[in-house]
Amino acid sequence: MVSHAVVNVLDAVPDPGAAPPVRWGILGAGNIAGSFADEVRTFTQGHVAAVGSRDEHRARDFAQRHAPSATVHGSYEALVADPDVDVVYVATPHSHHRDHGLLAIAAGKPVLMEKAFTRNEAEGREVLDAARAAGVFVMEAMLTRHLPHVAAIRALIAQGEIGEVRSVTANYGSNAAYDPAGRLFAPELAGGALLDIGIYPLAFATDLLGMPDDVTAVGLAAPTGVDAQSTVVLRYGDRATATLASSVLAQSATSLVIAGSGGRIEVVDRFMVPTAFSVVWADGARRDYDGYAPGAKQYEAAEVARCLAAGLTESPRMTWQDTLDLLQVMDRARAQLGVVYPGE
Numbered sequence: 001m002v003s004h005a006v007v008n009v010l011d012a013v014p015d016p017g018a019a020p021p022v023r024w025g026i027l028g029a030g031n032i033a034g035s036f037a038d039e040v041r042t043f044t045q046g047h048v049a050a051v052g053s054r055d056e057h058r059a060r061d062f063a064q065r066h067a068p069s070a071t072v073h074g075s076y077e078a079l080v081a082d083p084d085v086d087v088v089y090v091a092t093p094h095s096h097h098r099d100h101g102l103l104a105i106a107a108g109k110p111v112l113m114e115k116a117f118t119r120n121e122a123e124g125r126e127v128l129d130a131a132r133a134a135g136v137f138v139m140e141a142m143l144t145r146h147l148p149h150v151a152a153i154r155a156l157i158a159q160g161e162i163g164e165v166r167s168v169t170a171n172y173g174s175n176a177a178y179d180p181a182g183r184l185f186a187p188e189l190a191g192g193a194l195l196d197i198g199i200y201p202l203a204f205a206t207d208l209l210g211m212p213d214d215v216t217a218v219g220l221a222a223p224t225g226v227d228a229q230s231t232v233v234l235r236y237g238d239r240a241t242a243t244l245a246s247s248v249l250a251q252s253a254t255s256l257v258i259a260g261s262g263g264r265i266e267v268v269d270r271f272m273v274p275t276a277f278s279v280v281w282a283d284g285a286r287r288d289y290d291g292y293a294p295g296a297k298q299y300e301a302a303e304v305a306r307c308l309a310a311g312l313t314e315s316p317r318m319t320w321q322d323t324l325d326l327l328q329v330m331d332r333a334r335a336q337l338g339v340v341y342p343g344e
């Protein structure tokens, strides 16, 4: 039996436009910071109050393109000291997240930290210990956690729609131009597919299944020594497995399949943005869900705004322990892939 009804799931999360206004400070005037600023401006009541770059000209250029009314700072120190900034968005390479997070926390500023939170679990604990001591809000920018289709999928699983979850399979791959000095490939910038995009498939597994008993990783190295492609397999006792692939060599789908004892949930592609999915049952019945919406990062920005208004130091949807769990699994996978960053 095939149902042609399509269920809209945009109301599975609160409207980002209704979240309290927040004054953002952007630390690092790079690529993703620009798209974050655009989505904050377009979809939320918040605004980018300031941008900080190592180079004032870059900060000015960024402001012209993405946040015309923002104050421009020629250093990250000046940005975190800006009294008109409520929360700092750290959008620098993974190698620098620890230092830039600590800088903002030392100035008493809450932090939205781009993924991967830090290079490894030890650095993550250092940042979160500082946040705890200072009583400051910190959240890893795992944007998928806050998307409508992901909230709807979690609710359906909790209702038992596909029975007991036995298997999570997720892929994220894009063929990136090889640049040994660039963010994706340079060991000194903590490059590699796992920390950059493999973290998304992994975050679905830890969200749905928790911490695994075993982590097994196989992969291919880039000429710089970082992982260019890998598959990480997680085992959860005799209950479930997860198979999680990432690549900067192959143009794979950005897909997610959650298989349970009674059926499966499929996100065919682009799980990174508000999208559609289907539930398919053993007898061939299926139900389609529509979660399409423009943007993506406004949902995590709104979560930060709500948490700050509520006086929280961590988000219930992306907790500090969630971040440490991800880092620990990635540490274990990297040890098998033979990827060690300078100074680790």
Ligand SMILES: NC(=O)C1=CN([C@@H]2O[C@H](COP(=O)(O)OP(=O)(O)OC[C@H]3O[C@@H](n4cnc5c(N)ncnc54)[C@H](OP(=O)(O)O)[C@@H]3O)[C@@H](O)[C@H]2O)C=CC1
Binding pocket: 027, 028, 029, 030, 031, 032, 033, 052, 053, 054, 055, 058, 059, 091, 092, 093, 094, 096, 114, 115, 116, 141, 143, 183, 189, 195, 196
């Ligand atoms: N959520 C998402 O969809 C995405 C998240 N990301 C994450 O965002 C972060 C930044 O990625 P992305 O925007 O692509 O990176 P970019 O290289 O475009 O920007 C990073 C910025 O960091 C600053 N920076 C500080 N120190 C260094 C350094 N030593 N080398 C290079 N840059 C430095 C620079 O800003 P300045 O010169 O102004 O100081 C630079 O522009 C990463 O953590 C990445 O994983 C990336 C893409 C998508």
Ligand SMILES: O=C1CO[C@H](CO)[C@@H](O)[C@@H]1O
Binding pocket: 174, 196, 197
């Ligand atoms: O988080 C991310 C999302 O997509 C990008 C390109 O596919 C990545 O490089 C990035 O870090």
